[in-house]
Structures are given as structure tokens and as C-alpha cells.
Amino acid sequence: xxxYAILAQLLELATALVMAPILVGWxxxxxxxxxxxxxxxxxxxxxxxxxxxxxxxxxxxxxxxxFHSAPYIIFSCMALAAAIVPTLSTDLIFSPAADAIxxxxxxxxxxxxxxxxxMDVGTAFGTLGARREMLIGFLAEPALLMVFFTxxxxxxxxxLSTIVETLAHKEIAIYPSLAFAGVAFTMVSLAExxxxxxxxxxxxxxxxxIHEAMILEYSGRHLALIEWAAALKLFAYSCLGIALFFxxxxxxxxxxxxxTLAAIILVVKLAIGGFLLALIETLxxxxxxxxxxxxxxxxxxxxxxxxxxxxxxRA
Amino acid sequence: xxxxxxxxxxxASQLINLCAAILLLLGFAMLAxxxxxxxxxxxxxxxxxxxxxxxxxxxxTHQPHLYWSAGLTFLLKVLALPYILHRLIxxxxxxxxxxxxxxxxxxxxxxxxxxxxxxxxxxxxxxLSGTITRATIGIALACVLLSFLMMITRSKAVPxxxxxxxxxxxxxxxxxSATYGMPMVVELGIALDVLVGMVILAVFFFxxxxxxxxxxxxxxxxxxxx
Numbered sequence: 001x002x003x004y005a006i007l008a009q010l011l012e013l014a015t016a017l018v019m020a021p022i023l024v025g026w027x028x029x030x031x032x033x034x035x036x037x038x039x040x041x042x043x044x045x046x047x048x049x050x051x052x053x054x055x056x057x058x059x060x061x062x063x064x065x066x067f068h069s070a071p072y073i074i075f076s077c078m079a080l081a082a083a084i085v086p087t088l089s090t091d092l093i094f095s096p097a098a099d100a101i102x103x104x105x106x107x108x109x110x111x112x113x114x115x116x117x118x119m120d121v122g123t124a125f126g127t128l129g130a131r132r133e134m135l136i137g138f139l140a141e142p143a144l145l146m147v148f149f150t151x152x153x154x155x156x157x158x159x160l161s162t163i164v165e166t167l168a169h170k171e172i173a174i175y176p177s178l179a180f181a182g183v184a185f186t187m188v189s190l191a192e193x194x195x196x197x198x199x200x201x202x203x204x205x206x207x208x209x210i211h212e213a214m215i216l217e218y219s220g221r222h223l224a225l226i227e228w229a230a231a232l233k234l235f236a237y238s239c240l241g242i243a244l245f246f247x248x249x250x251x252x253x254x255x256x257x258x259x260t261l262a263a264i265i266l267v268v269k270l271a272i273g274g275f276l277l278a279l280i281e282t283l284x285x286x287x288x289x290x291x292x293x294x295x296x297x298x299x300x301x302x303x304x305x306x307x308x309x310x311x312x313x314r315a
Numbered sequence: 316x317x318x319x320x321x322x323x324x325x326x327a328s329q330l331i332n333l334c335a336a337i338l339l340l341l342g343f344a345m346l347a348x349x350x351x352x353x354x355x356x357x358x359x360x361x362x363x364x365x366x367x368x369x370x371x372x373x374x375x376t377h378q379p380h381l382y383w384s385a386g387l388t389f390l391l392k393v394l395a396l397p398y399i400l401h402r403l404i405x406x407x408x409x410x411x412x413x414x415x416x417x418x419x420x421x422x423x424x425x426x427x428x429x430x431x432x433x434x435x436x437x438x439x440x441x442x443l444s445g446t447i448t449r450a451t452i453g454i455a456l457a458c459v460l461l462s463f464l465m466m467i468t469r470s471k472a473v474p475x476x477x478x479x480x481x482x483x484x485x486x487x488x489x490x491x492s493a494t495y496g497m498p499m500v501v502e503l504g505i506a507l508d509v510l511v512g513m514v515i516l517a518v519f520f521f522x523x524x525x526x527x528x529x530x531x532x533x534x535x536x537x538x539x540x541x
Binding site for chain 1: 329330332333335336337339340343347419420423424426427430431434437450451453454
């Protein structure tokens with residue numbers, strides 16, 4: 001525990017807040033290029049956020065206090081989640097306090113509040129979206145936990161910092177179980193971030209939307225906070241993927257030089273990750289909502305297989 | 316990472332473990348696959364992984380006959396059989412969805428149980444073996460059981476045959492991982508058997524379809540001697 005650890009933690013939080021909208025912009029840009037459309041600017045998400053923050057908040061007559069407070073809770077959950085994931089350094093002040101399971105809990109807390117807020121006003125779409133979100137959530141959560149457990153079995157700890165240190169700084173070894181877990185994690189993050197095979201983030205088509213249906217009633221700064229939180233969630237999941245499966249280049253120390261180097265590596269990795277996400281989204285078609293349980297069931301199965309394979313091959 | 320490490324047996328056994336894991340993954344992918352065309356492509360990938368792992372074992376253990384068997388695997392399972400199957404489904408025009416007897420998630424869950432059983436059964440066997448690949452016996456056994464499951468749950472003839480071929484792949488992998496492969500004569504014999512079996516089954520497909528206007532083998536249960 002030193003001043004640098006606090007600095008690294010603050011820097012990481014700031015990086016997450018600043019980079020998350022850019023990451024979303026980058027994914028949208030890549031997607032537009034691949035689909036032969038003219039791309040929106042990289043900072044488009046910032047312009048949207050800025051516009052929304054300056055707009056007036058319109059509320060339904062029967063909106064309760066839960067509806068007002070939900071955006072703030074969701075935003076703080078996601079900001080905290082993004083701060084827990086080690087991106088710039090593994091020497092963080094949060095790392096002894098919050099491990100991978102706490103992270104899943106944070107995501108679950110945000111999900112409960114967004115679903116409740118969706119149901120609060122009582123419109124049909126909000127309820128529909130909330131129910132679908134909970135369906136996806138209850139299937140995705142165990143799979144995500146299993147992915148974490150696989151990484152924990154390898155490193156003998158559920159603390160994310162220890163996992164990253166074990167995977168990144170030990171002698172190079174190939175973990176087949178991590179390959180399974182990686183595929184499972186990709187499927188879970190597509191579902192959790194409302195991406196194409198499960199949900200389409202750009203459409204407002206009644207029958208298919210999940211995430212957008214829940215936030216239809218929000219406007220102004222509330223909507224801005226929720227949009228920003230969604231960007232933060234995508235950022236947190238991308239960083240988790242990097243931390244678990246491509247941790248090379250995340251330093252253990254947190255002196256200014258290694259932090260700078262880590263930041264450059266992070267940007268490069270995120271750019272590649274965002275490009276791959278856009279590629280997946282372009283290549284796959286959105287599936288029917290009733291296929292989603294099968295999709296997430298497969299993710300769960302792969303994650304369980306990862307654990308089994310690890311137990312078998314360890315000998 | 317030095318060159319010495321890259322050629323050491325520790326690194327090779329890790330690569331073989333990776334191949335085994337990919338084989339298992341492909342086994343599950345085949346179990347979950349609904350389309351015949353993708354099934355054949357998965358079968359081809361399985362052959363390729365098998366060929367790679369045999370090659371790695373051959374290089375690390377300096378067993379000359381394993382080079383031959385890797386080459387044979389490549390010719391037969393990556394080139395010849397998928398080609399025959401592709402031609403077959405084009406001539407039979409059966410690229411559409413496969414009917415499964417159980418729904419896919421249930422099949423996958425049963426598959427997980429099979430994997431657990433296979434891993435437990437293989438644990439004592441692998442202790443007896445002294446090869447660098449002994450940890451993969453469990454995975455090879457699991458792949459065999461998964462192919463069995465696929466043969467049971469599919470009602471059409473073509474997927475059943477692909478499952479049969481996948482089982483042969485898994486058995487071959489088990490042989491390589493347990494004992495560095497069977498003698499050359501046995502391997503050549505099996506390879507020829509698979510090829511001839513494939514040709515005979517292809518003739519059968521046409522006969523079945525001519526007789527029943529469908530490739531659903533449930534029709535065959537109703538056949539009586541006149």
C-alpha cells in the first residue's frame with residue numbers, strides 16, 4: 001500500500017470513464033466500415049452524452065423515487081466494476097477488498113435496478129424488456145462465474161490481481177482450459193452487453209429489443225448516465241477479457257513509467273478487441289429470443305468443460 | 316522462450332493437451348450442430364487437429380511410423396472423406412436442418428455427464444500409461460462417448476455416418492495418446508476399412524432413399540420380410 005497504488009487506482013477509474021465512450025465509438029465506427037456505411041465520428045458517444053446532459057428530464061407522472069435514483073446507482077456500479085478490473089496495474093488499493101465474485105455481484109446489482117426501473121413506470125415495453133433482461137441475466141451469470149472459477153483454479157485465488165499476476169508473469173504455459181473459458185466468456189459478454197446475436201443495440205424494434213426496451217422512459221441526464229454506464233460495462237467486460245486471457249503487458253508495479261507503457265498496450269489491445277467485436281456483430285445475425293437460452297446454455301457448458309479439462313490435465 | 320524449450324517434451328505435451336481440448340470442443344460443436352454442411356466441415360477440422368497432434372507426437376518421440384499415420388490421417392480424413400461427403404450431400408440434396416430426437420440443450424447436458432464419466436474412468440488407466448500424452452486418454456474416451464451419443468440422438472442417416480467417422484477419429488486419438496499408435500499394418504487396415512465402409516454406406520444412402528423417399532432411418536424399423 002503506497003501512494004502509487006492510490007494513484008494507479010484513481011488513474012484507472014479516470015481511464016475507464018474517459019475511454020469507455022471512445023471504445024463504443026470505435027466499435028460503431030468499425031461496424032459502419034464493415035457494413036459499407038459512412039462511419040460516425042469516434043467521439044460521437046461524447047456528443048450524444050453532452051446533448052443529453054443539457055436536455056430537460058421528463059418524468060412519467062407515476063414514476064417513483066426508484067426511477068430517479070436507478071441511473072445513479074447503475075452508473076456507480078459500473079464505474080466501480082471498471083475500477084476493480086486490473087487494466088493498468090495489478091497493484092491497486094481495491095484489489096484486496098473486491099474479487100471476481102464481488103464483480104459479478106456488482107453487475108447483478110446494476111441489473112436488478114435497471115430491471116426494476118424498467119418496470120416502475122408500468123409501460124408494456126419496460127416490463128417486457130425487464131423480463132427478457134432477467135432471463136438473459138440468470139443464464140449468463142452462472143456461466144460468468146464458471147469462467148472466473150476456471151481462472152481461479154489455475155491461480156488458486158479469486159482475486160483478479162492475483163489471477164492476472166499468475167497468468168501474466170509466470171513461465172509461459174498453454175492452458176487449454178482457458179481456451180474453453182475464453183469462448184464461454186465471449187458468448188457471455190455478447191449477451192450481457194446487448195450485442196448482436198442476442199440483442200441489437202442500435203434498433204428500437206419492439207419485438208427484438210431487450211436493453212433499449214427498459215430505458216425507453218428515460219430522458220435527459222438520466223438517459224445520459226445509463227448510456228455512459230452501458231459504455232462502462234462494455235469497457236469493463238473488454239478489460240476483463242484482456243485481464244483473463246491476454247494479460248501480457250499489465251505491470252505489477254505502479255510507477256509512472258510502467259503505467260504509461262501499460263496504458264499504451266491497453267489502448268492497442270482495446271482497439272483490436274473492439275475491431276473483433278464489430279467483426280462478430282457484422283458476421284452474425286440476431287437470433288430469436290428463444291434461442292438465447294440455448295446460446296447461453298452452450299456458454300455455461302463450455303465454462304464447465306473448462307473446469308473439467310483443467311482438473312484432468314493438471315496431473 | 317528459448318529454442319530448447321520449444322522442442323522440449325514439456326512444451327510438446329502442452330501442445331498435445333491443447334489439441335485434445337480442441338478435439339473435445341469440436342465434439343461438442345458437432346453434437347450441437349443442426350446443419351449437415353457445417354457438420355462435415357467440423358469433421359474436417361477434427362481430422363486436421365488429429366493430424367497435427369499425431370505429428371507433434373511423432374516429432375517428440377521420433378517414431379517413424381507416426382509420420383506415416385499423420386500423413387494417412389491428412390489424406391483420408393481431411394481430404395478424401397469430406398470430399399466424398401460433400402459430393403454425397405449435394406447429390407442427395409440434404410443440406411437442410413437435421414432432426415434430432417432430443418433437443419440440443421438436453422443433449423449437451425447429457426454430453427457433460429458423459430465427459431465426467433469418461434474422465435473418472437480414464438483416471439486409473441492413465442496412471443498405468445507411461446507416454447507423454449497420458450493425460451489425454453480421458454478426453455479421447457469422452458470424444459468416443461460423445462460420438463456415440465450423437466449416433467443415438469440423430470435420426471437421419473448422413474449425420475449418423477459422420478458420427479461414426481468421428482468416433483473412429485476419437486479411437487485413433489486414444490490409441491496415439493495411450494500407446495503411441497497401433498502397428499502400421501493395423502492402422503493401414505483401419506484406414507482402408509473406413510474408406511470402404513464410407514463407400515458402402517454411400518451406396519446404402521441411395522438405396523434407403525429410393526426405398527423410403529427419405530433418409531430417416533426410423534423407416535427401416537418397419538421393414539418386414541415378405
